[in-house]
Ligand SMILES: Nc1ncnc2c1ncn2[C@@H]1O[C@H](COP(=O)(O)OP(=O)(O)O)[C@@H](O)[C@H]1O
């Protein structure tokens with residue numbers, strides 16, 4: 001008898017050679033590039049971001065890949081830094097949103113009927129407000145525009161969607177017989193949440209968190225565009241877009257470059273989410 | 289003193305309808321009890337009460353003379369070790385994200401039973417006839433019958449006194465049913481089963497005692513042979529008439 005973990009056979013060749021979805025590869029590459037760019041700026045940038053290093057509103061050239069802005073600063077440098085800010089705010093906001101959303105959603109799923117109904121209604125009402133509007137209200141109410149408030153505001157604004165999804169997912173898992181079996185086996189509710197509930201809702205949740213990440217990056221740019229994001233000299237893409245607005249006909253590249261950066265990041269995140277969805281399907285999971 | 293003593297048990301989900309009504313029964317260790325009734329007669333509800341998963345509106349359940357008290361943490365730990373269950377749907381009753389080893393080991397870990405977990409799981413898996421390489425595989429790789437074997441392994445791994453089996457073969461095809469019934473029969477030498485089913489023939493194969501349940505009440509009970517050869521209650525007669533005779 002050999003039912004110990006040590007001496008079970010290796011998975012068969014067929015189950016190992018699983019096809020990785022193309023969207024996962026492409027999305028991963030795009031997001032990976034942004035990530036690399038963002039990390040790079042911590043160590044090195046092509047030019048000093050705030051230094052006037054070229055002529056004003058110069059066309060893209062070998063020296064300045066994305067041209068220069070009104071003050072003669074290198075745009076490519078600022079776009080690289082923008083990637084870092086987008087990723088910082090995106091991941092921070094998703095962490096905040098997931099922390100609040102998963103906690104509230106799980107609590108709602110475990111609450112009594114009436115309390116659960118109240119939670120569900122609250123989530124629905126919050127979701128009805130556009131995320132950006134809620135984030136703007138929070139930033140305005142806090143009276144400080146900083147990277148930190150942007151993270152908090154976008155995270156809180158997005159948490160209702162995560163909470164609603166979590167509530168539905170947790171309720172579905174709680175209705176399964178393996179939860180009853182776990183109770184009969186003597187498992188406590190906290191251990192049921194960590195051993196059975198979270199692992200089963202995680203695949204669906206992570207896909208939605210990736211989508212939220214893209215939305216958060218977009219919301220960050222929108223806030224910055226409106227002057228409610230990270231203040232200068234933080235080179236957010238939204239602020240670059242806003243600054244390029246006045247000269248969009250004479251120097252379109254100032255708007256095209258940061259716009260392209262934002263759009264590719266959001267598309268990359270969506271592709272990644274899509275690829276994860278295909279990958280996370282439990283019936284396609286490879287055997288170990 | 290009976291091993292399990294149920295006295296005047298009542299249960300309702302809401303005020304409109306009583307699901308279990310003034311039900312009493314007793315159970316001896318080593319003598320399987322079959323509970324037979326039509327769908328909706330309250331069998332699953334009775335098992336939920338017996339497992340301490342629902343609170344009775346009236347009456348009591350005792351084990352070895354001790355009243356089942358779901359609020360008594362220490363009592364429940366011992367109770368969970370002694371009373372286990374197997375469920376109807378072998379698909380919903382196994383966590384799709386857990387390896388078979390972890391599924392079967394759950395009672396041992398949850399109740400912090402001081403045994404060699406790997407050895408106990410291996411023994412349980414052997415006892416239910418699982419293939420040797422099952423441990424690290426996942427539920428979706430197994431058929432319904434094998435999944436039910438996994439569920440049975442989980443139920444017996446902590447060496448309980450009593451296993452409540454709720455319609456454990458009704459989701460399986462006929463040939464698999466026979467194999468699982470054989471397995472339950474073989475396991476009956478070391479553990480007592482309460483076999484709940486709408487299928488009187490199945491219960492007759494496994495249980496020396498039988499209780500007939502109708503609308504939340506026990507209408508007739510006693511030694512299976514006696515009840516089947518000489519049914520007194522019209523409901524029992526009706527159930528028997530609708531069951532194909534065993535060869
Ligand atoms: N959660 C519930 N809320 C309200 N009524 C229920 C619930 N679960 C079961 N019932 C009712 O209780 C009765 C008995 O159900 P059940 O115990 O599942 O019967 P059986 O297992 O014998 O088919 C049924 O009429 C069913 O509709």
Ligand SMILES: [Mg+2]
Nearest residue numbers: 331332333455
């Ligand atoms: Mg039932």
